[in-house]
Amino acid sequence: xxxxxxxxxxxxxxxxxxxxxxxxxxxxxxxxxxxxxxxxxxxxxxxxxxxxxxxxxxxxxxxxxxxxxxxxxxxxxxxxxxxxxxxxxxxxxxxxxxxxxxxxxxxxxxxxxxxxxxxxxxxxxxxxxxxxxxxxxxxxxxxxxxxxxxxxxxxxxxxxxxxxxxxxxxxxxxxxxxxxxxxxxxxxxxxxxxxxxxxxxxxxxxxxxxxxxxxxxxxxxxxxxxxxxxxxxxxxxxxxxxxxxxxxxxxxxxxxxxxxxxxxxxxxxxxxxxxxxxxxxxxxxxxxxxxxxxxxxxxxxxxxxxxxxxxxxxxxxxxxxxxxxxxxxxxxxxxxxxxxxxxxxxxxxxxxxxxxxxxxxxxxxxxxxxxxxxxxxxxxxxxxxxxxxxxxxxx
Amino acid sequence: xxxxxxxxxxxxxxxxxxxxxxxxxxxxxxxxxxxxxxxxxxxxxxxxxxxxxxxxxxxxxxxxxxxxxxxxxxxxxxxxxxxxxxxxxxxxxxxxxxxxxxxxxxxxxxxxxxxxxxxxxxxx
Numbered sequence: 001x002x003x004x005x006x007x008x009x010x011x012x013x014x015x016x017x018x019x020x021x022x023x024x025x026x027x028x029x030x031x032x033x034x035x036x037x038x039x040x041x042x043x044x045x046x047x048x049x050x051x052x053x054x055x056x057x058x059x060x061x062x063x064x065x066x067x068x069x070x071x072x073x074x075x076x077x078x079x080x081x082x083x084x085x086x087x088x089x090x091x092x093x094x095x096x097x098x099x100x101x102x103x104x105x106x107x108x109x110x111x112x113x114x115x116x117x118x119x120x121x122x123x124x125x126x127x128x129x130x131x132x133x134x135x136x137x138x139x140x141x142x143x144x145x146x147x148x149x150x151x152x153x154x155x156x157x158x159x160x161x162x163x164x165x166x167x168x169x170x171x172x173x174x175x176x177x178x179x180x181x182x183x184x185x186x187x188x189x190x191x192x193x194x195x196x197x198x199x200x201x202x203x204x205x206x207x208x209x210x211x212x213x214x215x216x217x218x219x220x221x222x223x224x225x226x227x228x229x230x231x232x233x234x235x236x237x238x239x240x241x242x243x244x245x246x247x248x249x250x251x252x253x254x255x256x257x258x259x260x261x262x263x264x265x266x267x268x269x270x271x272x273x274x275x276x277x278x279x280x281x282x283x284x285x286x287x288x289x290x291x292x293x294x295x296x297x298x299x300x301x302x303x304x305x306x307x308x309x310x311x312x313x314x315x316x317x318x319x320x321x322x323x324x325x326x327x328x329x330x331x332x333x334x335x336x337x338x339x340x341x342x343x344x345x346x347x348x349x350x351x352x353x354x355x356x357x358x359x360x361x362x363x364x365x366x367x368x369x370x371x372x373x374x375x376x377x378x379x380x381x382x383x384x385x386x387x388x389x390x391x392x393x394x395x
Numbered sequence: 396x397x398x399x400x401x402x403x404x405x406x407x408x409x410x411x412x413x414x415x416x417x418x419x420x421x422x423x424x425x426x427x428x429x430x431x432x433x434x435x436x437x438x439x440x441x442x443x444x445x446x447x448x449x450x451x452x453x454x455x456x457x458x459x460x461x462x463x464x465x466x467x468x469x470x471x472x473x474x475x476x477x478x479x480x481x482x483x484x485x486x487x488x489x490x491x492x493x494x495x496x497x498x499x500x501x502x503x504x505x506x507x508x509x510x511x512x513x514x515x516x517x518x519x
Contacts, residue, residue, distance in 0.1 A: 311432075311459060314463060386409050386457075388413075
């Protein structure tokens with residue numbers, strides 16, 4: 001964006017493509033690059049195939065998986081769908097019960113609801129007010145015919161990290177239940193070793209980690225015999241799990257982005273965590289600011305805050321000229337729907353609606369934080385004055 | 396959410412936001428913060444008989460930008476008009492003037508209720 005544009009603090013929604021990633025992608029598009037169909041049996045195809053497999057190895061290395069575990073998809077939403085429907089359909093003879101959480105992304109909740117319509121039973125766990133799912137809740141929810149547990153690693157709204165290792169142990173002990181983890185928000189922020197963790201399936205997204213939109217992957221623990229029923233049929237690509245010509249430039253971009261993310265996450269964490277805390281201290285000082293989710297259990301780049309005494313849509317509109325952030329409400333039609341994640345944590349309708357999610361990233365600076373605090377301060381003072389709320393103290 | 400230029404300008408300035416004190420002020424409110432929309436009008440009538448024109452209006456609002464913008468416009472447009480329970484324009488006309496989505500019509504009705512309540516309230 002040009003100078004004078006709002007400060008971008010919505011890296012959890014998406015990230016700009018790293019220039020090095022974009023350059024590598026460009027090499028796969030033109031005549032002098034790896035433009036061939038990776039399934040074609042000639043030199044052009046072989047060159048593209050090599051690029052695709054190199055990218056597969058990069059993604060696998062970044063998440064601690066084996067290269068054959070990685071199945072390319074169009075993004076995390078497709079990966080979640082493939083995991084949930086794929087496991088449910090394949091293991092249907094063993095059972096028709098699924099366990100998940102109310103705070104999952106809609107790309108998990110909506111497939112689960114669809115399976116309910118088709119006859120499966122789904123248990124939706126309610127997290128604590130901190131956003132944390134106690135593994136004991138999982139243990140209590142498991143039934144003899146539970147075939148799938150789907151729990152996200154890092155929550156996309158509040159940044160809370162779940163204890164995936166403990167949940168994986170429970171699923172392993174259960175014997176039948178497969179564990180799927182939506183890790184779309186994890187790469188580059190909070191490493192999760194796929195192979196060592198006992199996860200059966202893990203959804204990944206490129207564009208949350210400075211890669212391109214339109215590509216993701218599902219890691220499938222083939223070594224542990226995890227099986228899926230495919231959702232689409234055609235050319236039998238991706239070992240019959242995801243038919244369709246592999247988009248070489250997209251997966252090469254994802255591979256390059258994940259390699260860079262794996263190399264930089266430690267330094268990024270060290271840099272972003274203090275910035276995030278500076279942001280929180282600035283917002284807290286404004287009065288009537290409530291932090292959502294357990295601070296000690298969250299990724300370093302994300303902060304979700306509810307503001308007392310202001311209406312959510314007006315708050316977002318008031319800060320919009322200055323900062324780009326997400327709100328705790330989704331725009332479905334013209335009337336906003338308050339965050340089901342925050343309501344699951346016990347926030348009331350108004351506080352769920354009047355929340356802002358600030359997510360920092362590679363280009364965030366102290367100046368950006370100062371600008372964000374100033375923008376929110378100005379909005380709160382004005383909107384609270386308009387509302388005339390005598391209960392709110394604004395410093 | 397996209398807002399019309401008029402909505403954005405009125406929301407951004409909200410010059411008529413506030414409250415009125417003193418004599419000849421009628422106050423009325425409707426809606427609730429818990430429900431997501433609350434509007435209050437303070438209306439000062441000119442001296443003289445009860446039919447005297449409106450001298451000043453201020454509003455308070457907890458609501459979306461459309462509610463704040465319309466309340467601000469109503470407050471300004473009412474000055475000099477007779478103190479009657481009708482808004483300066485119909486709800487439909489306000490909806491069109493501010494390009495308020497039809498899903499938000501209920502919020503404008505709350506605003507109208509606040510105006511009617513103010514007009515129905517006794518003088519202070």
